[in-house]
Amino acid sequence: MFNYTFSKISFVFFLFLNFSYAQVDVIYSDLVWSDEFNTNGAVNASKWHHQTQIPNGGNWHNGEQQHYTNLLSNSFVENGVLKIVAKRQVFDDQGVIKQFTSARLNSKFAYTYGRVDIRAKVPTNLGTWPALWLLGKNITEPGGFFAATHGTTPWPACGEIDIMEHGITRDQPAGYIQSALHTPSSSGATTNIGGTIANNLGSSFHVYSMNWSPFQIMFLLDGVPFYTYNPSVKNASTWPFTADQYLLFNIAMGGVAGDIPNDFNQATMEIDYVRVYQNVQVDTQIPTNFTATVGAVTSSSIELLLNSNDNSGSVVYGVTYGSNSTSAAGTSGVQKSMVISGLNSNTNYSFSVSASDLSGNNASNNSILLNASTTGVIGCNGTSSAAQEGSFSTGYNYAFETIGTNSVKVTFELLDTNRVGLVAFLRKQQTPISDVQMTNVSGSRTFTYTLTGQIPGSTISYAVKFAYANGLSVTQYFQYVVGNNCNLGLTEIKNNNKIKFKNPAHLNLEFDQNLNINNLKIYSLLGQKMMDIDNCSGMIDISNLSKGVYLMIISVDDQIYKEKLVID
Structure with a gap:
């Protein structure tokens, strides 16, 4: 832990709050509970409970392979830092032998509404699942600190708030951390998920924060928001977050975190501090x-x-x-x-x-x-299942709408319901590919992004990449004329007899001489655009393309055709 004087801590905290307060809906400024981990040895027993009791069935949830212990080797304070250690260790407890041990700490403090900041360094070892999270104080989970005195409600009706998880999204880029909400309306493989990239994850400390108000729950990394949960309808099914929750810190092993490598020895999560803020002073002044x-x-x-x-x-x-x-x-x-x-x-x-x-x-x-009237629709929308990468089982809805004179709101809704951990990126048709993350409409599979500074009358072309657990799917590109109310893009024809060309091709792509092509695009199977030609016909030089299989998108007479091309 940093050995700052009190005045230095106050100054840094003041700057941090002023940076982040402008981005949260409710400002919580009174420190009500914390642990700075200043005393070496065992964790403070007045603040922490070791949860070690195995759930019914002899195993922890999600196929995990560890025993949680109260051993000093699995959780201890050293040089101002709490260390939670998961290790390969044969351990016999409660009549069950396991090959790994770790620690799961419950805070003996629970609260409703406020902000928590946790400064931590997170392990990235394969097969590990480090987590900083909260559960409802009323959960009926045997062995939990509050279960015996307050346990009235099973999971997920008690609510679960995951501030930070790592290791269970192996399809995501390195450094990706996830936040999630589990409620009766969406639990287990929940759709209430957000994530971001933490630079130097595993080697650097980051501040993981959660700002919980009566209106929304916002997650921040180093003071920067990256996901907000705010369902349009708040009831017991979508919003069980009206009662006390307590903190949990742990490292799970295996299960949904994947196989544990044979050479795994141990992994450590380091926590510099945990601080909870609320507003406790009596307020009698009116706005x-x-x-x-x-x-x-x-x-x-x-x-x-x-x-x-x-x-x-x-x-x-x-x-x-x-x-x-x-x-x-x-x-x-x-x-x-x-x-x-x-x-x-x-x-x-x-x-x-x-x-x-x-x-x-x-x-x-x-x-x-206040009185105001909505405008007429200036834009385009529709439904498709066409993909330029991956595939769609049902498809997606899409809409482009001009807002004002120079902004375009792009909205895509994924209709495939079997995708977990869903995020979406707007992709501009250009080389190299450029993606920007879209905003999720909370509680749905709909994503939006507003493009500003667009030129009225200009044509823009965008696709959307849907990324999810163990895969991704990319829509076709859609062209939209800014400021127009039109039928968006081109109609896809999957089966046709109009496009005739020599296939496989060698050096040259030979089309029927009577075919006038408005636009021809050739993509690799990885989605990279290799050629983009307007107004062509007859014979086209493809000698710069390597042997292999490609995808062609061909625009002819306001129709779009998708064909496979083999170059030998």
Whole structure:
């Protein structure tokens, strides 16, 4: 642990909070519980419980292969750092012999709403599954610290918040860490997943944070948000996060983390500190300077721009329209954008907007009434199952919509329901390939991204890469004219007799002489574009291409054809 003086810690913490507060919905600033791990030896027994009891059946969940122990060799504090060690060790406990030992620590502290920061160094050894996470205090799990006194609710109804997991997403790039929520609506192979890349994972400390408010749960890496869980409907099925949760630190072995190499000896997770913040001071001051105006308007959404000041640092905004209502929190003095979506086009809406603080103190000028009308749709949409890489069993919905004059909102929804750990990337048609991660519409398989600075009348071409556990699928490219209301792209024809060419080909690609091709693209089987030619026919030189199998995308008379090409 860093040997900072108190003043240095306060200064660094102040800078960290000011950087990250602008990005979370509720600011939590009062330190209510922590462990700095300053005393060498066993963990502080007043703060931590070793969970060692094996669940029914003699094994831990998910096919794991370890015994959790209270041995000093598996968990101890050294030089200001908690070390959790998973090791190859034959161990007989509770009548079961296992080949690996590790530690699973429960905090004896539980809380509802707040922020937790954990500075840790995470092992990356194959077959290991290090995790920093929380479970509902009311879980009925034998051997847990709270089970005997508070256990009333089985998993996943108790709720589970995974701040950081590593080792169970082997299809992702090196350094990928995952956050997830498990609820009755989505548990086990949950769809409520976000992730990001941590540089130098395994060799450097990072701060893993979770900001939990009544409105959303946000995950941050080194103060930068990367995933927010905010289901549109919050009930016991989607949002069991209204009661106390406690912290767990552990390293599991094998199971969904994959095979454990024969040369594995041990792996260590190091935790520098854990700090939990809440707001505990009594607040009697009302929000002031409350304003509300209408922002960007589309065919299906209206943006409300809200602002107010409050001594607590956070303001809660409530919006009612028709029989619907929603609420969200924002930072005091910082304009909050609330986008009301799912609206009908060419329709007028009336909104009643209020401001209060977390203690329920209301602004003096509640409520402000706003009126706005949605626009007509300027864009294109449809459904397809065409893929340029991988495949789709059902397909996907797609939509391109011009927002204002120079922005395009791109929305893709994956219809395949058997994909786990789903993320999506918008891919521009260019060489080299360039991907940008899309935003998940929480609780769904829909992803969006808004392209700004587009030129009205220009043609853009994009595909989407869906990545998931053990694979990926890439849609076909879609062309869209910015500002147009049109039939998007070209219609795919899977079976046709119109495209005739010599196949296999050698040096030259020979088409029927009467065929006028608007555009020809040739891709490798890895998705790399090898050729892109406009307005061609007859014989085309392909002598620069190596022998092998390729995919051709051919545009003819407003139709698109997909053909396999063999070069010998």
